[in-house]
Amino acid sequence: MQTEIHKEAGARSKVRKSSKRMTLEQKDGLNGYIFIAPWLIGFLILTAGPMLFSLYSSFTNYDVTSRMDFIGLKNYVRMFTQDDLFWVSLGNTLYYVAISVPLTTIGAVLLAVLLNQGVPGMRLFRTIYYLPAVLSGVGVYLLWMQLLNPDSGLVNTVLSWFGITGPAWLFDPNWTKPALIFMKLWSVGGGMLLYLASLQGVSKSLYEAAEMDGANTFQRFRHITLPMITPVIFFDLVTSFIGGFQVFQEAYVMTQSGTGGPANSLVFFNLHMFNKAFKSFDMGYAMAMSWILFIIVLILTVINLKLAPRWVHYEGDVPK
Amino acid sequence: MNSFKKSFSLLLVLMLGLATFLTACSGTDKASTEKSTKSGGSKDQVVELDFWSFWGSEIRKPIIEKIVDDFNKSQNKIHVKYTYLPFGDIWTKELASVAAGNAPDVIINDINTVRQRAQKNQVESLEEFIKKDPGLKDQYFPELWKAVEKDGVPYALPFNTDTRLLFWNKDIFKQAGLDPEQPPKTWDELKEFAKKIDQKNGSRYVRMGFLPRQSINSDIWMLNATGHGYWDYKENKAVVNDPKAVEALQWVRDYEQQYGDKVINSFKAQFGDSQADPFVSGKLGMIVQTATDYTKIRDYAKDMNFGVAPMPEFTPGNGHTMWGGGFVAEIPKGAKHAEASYEFIKYLTGAKAQEYWAVKNFDNVANIEAAKNAGQSSDMSENDKRVYNAAVENLKDTILTPIPLEAPDYINLINPELDKALLGSKKPQKALDDAQKAVEDLVKSSK
Numbered sequence: 001m002q003t004e005i006h007k008e009a010g011a012r013s014k015v016r017k018s019s020k021r022m023t024l025e026q027k028d029g030l031n032g033y034i035f036i037a038p039w040l041i042g043f044l045i046l047t048a049g050p051m052l053f054s055l056y057s058s059f060t061n062y063d064v065t066s067r068m069d070f071i072g073l074k075n076y077v078r079m080f081t082q083d084d085l086f087w088v089s090l091g092n093t094l095y096y097v098a099i100s101v102p103l104t105t106i107g108a109v110l111l112a113v114l115l116n117q118g119v120p121g122m123r124l125f126r127t128i129y130y131l132p133a134v135l136s137g138v139g140v141y142l143l144w145m146q147l148l149n150p151d152s153g154l155v156n157t158v159l160s161w162f163g164i165t166g167p168a169w170l171f172d173p174n175w176t177k178p179a180l181i182f183m184k185l186w187s188v189g190g191g192m193l194l195y196l197a198s199l200q201g202v203s204k205s206l207y208e209a210a211e212m213d214g215a216n217t218f219q220r221f222r223h224i225t226l227p228m229i230t231p232v233i234f235f236d237l238v239t240s241f242i243g244g245f246q247v248f249q250e251a252y253v254m255t256q257s258g259t260g261g262p263a264n265s266l267v268f269f270n271l272h273m274f275n276k277a278f279k280s281f282d283m284g285y286a287m288a289m290s291w292i293l294f295i296i297v298l299i300l301t302v303i304n305l306k307l308a309p310r311w312v313h314y315e316g317d318v319p320k
Numbered sequence: 321m322n323s324f325k326k327s328f329s330l331l332l333v334l335m336l337g338l339a340t341f342l343t344a345c346s347g348t349d350k351a352s353t354e355k356s357t358k359s360g361g362s363k364d365q366v367v368e369l370d371f372w373s374f375w376g377s378e379i380r381k382p383i384i385e386k387i388v389d390d391f392n393k394s395q396n397k398i399h400v401k402y403t404y405l406p407f408g409d410i411w412t413k414e415l416a417s418v419a420a421g422n423a424p425d426v427i428i429n430d431i432n433t434v435r436q437r438a439q440k441n442q443v444e445s446l447e448e449f450i451k452k453d454p455g456l457k458d459q460y461f462p463e464l465w466k467a468v469e470k471d472g473v474p475y476a477l478p479f480n481t482d483t484r485l486l487f488w489n490k491d492i493f494k495q496a497g498l499d500p501e502q503p504p505k506t507w508d509e510l511k512e513f514a515k516k517i518d519q520k521n522g523s524r525y526v527r528m529g530f531l532p533r534q535s536i537n538s539d540i541w542m543l544n545a546t547g548h549g550y551w552d553y554k555e556n557k558a559v560v561n562d563p564k565a566v567e568a569l570q571w572v573r574d575y576e577q578q579y580g581d582k583v584i585n586s587f588k589a590q591f592g593d594s595q596a597d598p599f600v601s602g603k604l605g606m607i608v609q610t611a612t613d614y615t616k617i618r619d620y621a622k623d624m625n626f627g628v629a630p631m632p633e634f635t636p637g638n639g640h641t642m643w644g645g646g647f648v649a650e651i652p653k654g655a656k657h658a659e660a661s662y663e664f665i666k667y668l669t670g671a672k673a674q675e676y677w678a679v680k681n682f683d684n685v686a687n688i689e690a691a692k693n694a695g696q697s698s699d700m701s702e703n704d705k706r707v708y709n710a711a712v713e714n715l716k717d718t719i720l721t722p723i724p725l726e727a728p729d730y731i732n733l734i735n736p737e738l739d740k741a742l743l744g745s746k747k748p749q750k751a752l753d754d755a756q757k758a759v760e761d762l763v764k765s766s767k
Contacts (some may be wrong), residue, residue, distance in 0.1 A: 031326070031330055037337060038337025038340065062416075063440055063441050065419055065441045066439070066442075082761060082764075083765070117434050151588075257737065260737045262743070264747075275729060275732065276729070278415070280729045
């Protein structure tokens with residue numbers, strides 16, 4: 001009987017041994033794949049395909065228009081031994097990530113906690129703090145270039161009210177990266193919103209119990225609030241790390257089409273790669289660089305994931 | 321029956337998904353829809369050309385559109401369409417188009433990188449066309465023609481160029497007790513004159529004589545002193561740490577240090593661009609700037625009594641070498657109607673179009689005859705002509721610095737060293753020696 005039904009719907013079924021029929025599970029699985037087929041095709045053609053092409057090309061001297069000869073590991077060797085700018089760019093990027101990620105995370109958490117206090121006008125403050133995260137693109141960078149102007153910019157003017165002579169932000173190699181981090185801190189609103197939402201989810205009964213046990217505000221924060229929002233912190237941390245390594249736009253716009261700022265202080269990994277790809281047309285080399293970045297970020301993310309169980313506390317977990 | 325319906329609806333979903341995907345990915349390239357589909361052969365149909373450039377401002381766009389219009393009206397075989405693309409984006413877009421085999425027919429590109437593009441197969445060679453027009457190269461300034469040739473074969477036609485001149489404010493000279501008709505002839509005179517012009521109000525400068533990096537960078541000073549750029553094209557090697565270049569860099573650093581960075585920055589902070597330019601607002605006595613920046617004086621300081629002369633010499637008799645850049649009109653590789661493209665770029669760089677461009681834009685053009693005519697044009701005022709002719713005259717001392725093929729991003733290695741020298745963190749000799757070594761290493765690694 002079963003084989004008869006199978007033969008009726010013959011045109012639509014997959015070719016299989018007539019004695020075996022797809023189980024319901026397998027059929028459901030297949031339906032699932034068909035549903036996501038458009039995205040899958042897009043991914044294969046527009047993302048995975050180019051990535052594989054890039055992997056192959058990183059072993060060639062591809063320059064887009066004139067040549068693509070296999071040269072083995074030469075690009076990678078050149079990158080590590082003969083390209084000083086590679087190490088400079090890596091250093092700059094690590095500096096930026098190491099400082100901006102913790103600072104923005106801490107800032108966002110503190111801001112969220114502050115706003116969660118039920119202060120009157122909280123909605124207004126929330127909007128104000130979130131607004132910078134909505135603004136993006138070249139306009140914002142140009143605005144900041146005005147603000148950071150050493151003598152007429154608002155930042156140094158305000159500093160001078162307190163008797164501090166501000167540094168020559170974008171012109172002093174020691175202060176260019178701090179300037180960018182400063183700019184990044186201005187848009188903590190995005191993360192703040194995330195934390196606000198998760199703070200709402202912390203059960204009030206925990207706080208009540210702690211109060212009854214005599215915990216003060218700080219102890220409540222440290223032992224209840226923080227552990228309860230660690231899943232969100234973890235997510236934010238991982239995505240910020242990945243995003244931080246890809247910093248490019250700020251450096252490109254704020255250093256006159258990507259020259260990298262005074263004394264190469266703003267040459268980030270992606271900027272160096274961009275220059276190699278589109279100014280020197282050294283595309284194979286740039287592709288090799290992109291794969292190295294991928295590996296670095298992959299390793300860091302795996303480290304993050306491995307360290308997570310030590311400090312991320314999911315509700316309902318059995319304590320270690 | 322049930323499974324039939326299910327599979328059918330799934331198939332429908334799949335089809336819709338594919339259809340959406342395909343629509344999204346189809347023909348968004350304007351250029352492809354503009355081209356006529358016929359290949360060679362039919363001479364009756366008009367050839368459509370796609371012309372890309374980055375002139376989109378209120379001033380420049382009408383000028384280029386009129387030139388294109390004149391060309392279209394002057395004959396009926398070729399029709400050119402001008403497309404504006406933002407400066408910077410235009411060339412990455414072109415690179416992608418060339419790689420996709422979908423290149424525009426004519427594009428304006430940078431003159432100092434023509435050889436690089438020729439090597440990378442991004443431009444069509446003009447060898448075949450030039451054979452029929454052997455005298456064409458004589459209508460351009462020789463330095464410009466040199467830059468578009470690679471191994472003796474031209475790959476583009478020069479369109480425009482630029483040069484830098486010394487401007488000085490004659491009224492300020494008089495006030496400072498200097499002869500208004502005598503500009504400084506050497507760097508040392510420049511320093512002397514500037515000191516006389518400096519005026520302080522308490523501890524702040526309200527007027528300064530000269531600032532070496534107000535409108536140009538230290539590389540121009542080094543080029544003026546040595547007479548060449550960072551690369552020796554005959555011997556094919558880097559010459560960054562030429563002794564005169566070291567002296568020049570030291571001179572600029574010393575000049576700036578007599579005031580100190582703080583003073584210079586706070587002086588500069590009072591100013592901006594256009595009306596707020598320090599020379600235009602009469603707060604800076606002398607300036608070395610691009611000749612075409614004269615338009616700022618013409619528009620915002622009509623009554624200024626100013627003089628214009630070549631940049632002072634490093635030492636008497638050293639020469640007035642100056643740097644020039646510029647743009648070319650070229651045919652990207654894979655352009656489908658190379659002959660028609662060639663006709664158009666010939667027109668673009670021909671005397672008529674170039675004179676129109678020169679007068680309307682106040683720009684140094686590549687065509688010698690057009691430059692001469694523009695300098696005598698009735699559409700220019702006396703002052704306009706004075707500056708324009710001085711600029712054209714200066715072209716005989718102006719050299720270009722095409723990017724060496726062995727070290728295409730050498731500038732990225734040299735500039736940071738110059739930064740360090742000027743910020744005081746490295747001595748000029750060490751900075752230039754390090755830059756020299758870095759470029760040599762780059763040359764070695766790209767072999």
